[in-house]
Amino acid sequence: MKRVVVIGLGIFGFNIAKDLYENGFEVLAIDKDKEVVQKIRDHSTKAILADGTDKEVMESIGIQENDVVIVSFGEDLAAATLLTLHLKEMRVKRIIVKAPDEDHKHVLEKVGATDVIIPEKEMADKVARGLISPNVLDYIPLSEDYTICELVPPADFMGKAIGELHLRTKYHIEVIAVREVLPDRIRMVPRADFIIKDSDVLVVIGKEEDIQKVR
Template sequence: VMETIGLRKEDIVVISFGEDLAASTLATLHVKQMKVEKIIVKAPNDEHKLILEKVGATDVIIPEKEMAYKIAKGLISPNVLDYIPLTENYIICEIAPPSSFVGKSIAELQLRGKYHIEVIAVRDVLTDQIQMAPRADFVIKGSEVLVVIGKEGDVDKVK
């Protein structure tokens, strides 16, 4: 079947069979045998993820687990609007600046020294304009969100 749809070895394949362990495992194995370099597979749990990685999946996504983590993160740190995990400890995330940040420059806030985080961009939610790598004298407005990078625990301290 895969050959008939024109699958080539340099392609990326996404496999999503829901809860069907046998189907997703066999599909992953067949795609791996075709020398596909990037195989992204949906799994229902960590045990299924382990099996899929053993047969050749390069990325395994557990949507329910990721969504649960995202919801929990929002409850624990309500100012964290969105995030992307980079490693086990580091994340890039959008945070709503606390009211104490508004009207102050990045230099005044001393985010690197106090929180060990770095502002890599600022997005104005009203205009959707993005200021990449804002300078130290950049003053934060109430309509902006900060895109920061740092350890997850350090980002959580920004309140």
């Protein structure tokens, strides 16, 4: 079982701790607000009232023995930076830090964060993508250029074989899986003669601007 520590239980930290716990993770939740710690007790493996920036306290808790530490201090860059430095010194394997913007992200990466997320930006990007490409259900950015996403096939794809569509030539994208609703199953790396049904969802990889052309 993966062990995760969430330090800072604002809206983001509280919900990620709760979601991970409900999905089988061993979650240690830490905050210096007594009321919040009381609320998270039923939604975590263990909840501790403590100042996350206190290195001695974090070492005594055994933070370094966990697989992942998530830092969620809102816009308090000083606290997030200090804690990230401490975690790096404690040799924590993976340090995920919430940041309010790109400037803070760069600072946190320089001091040792392995992953920095900007929830507001990611949500804005997701909403924008939903409006730009309404047939894109979900996406996972792999790099600045490439993305994996779930794609509702356009009407002119229905009843045709994947190979017949020449997706690599026409759109520069590749179908790596098909999520079939009827029957409920995932077909990995479908054959060129796989016929697309109106209940199928295509999992494709490619550049974002190329995926957006599939309408």
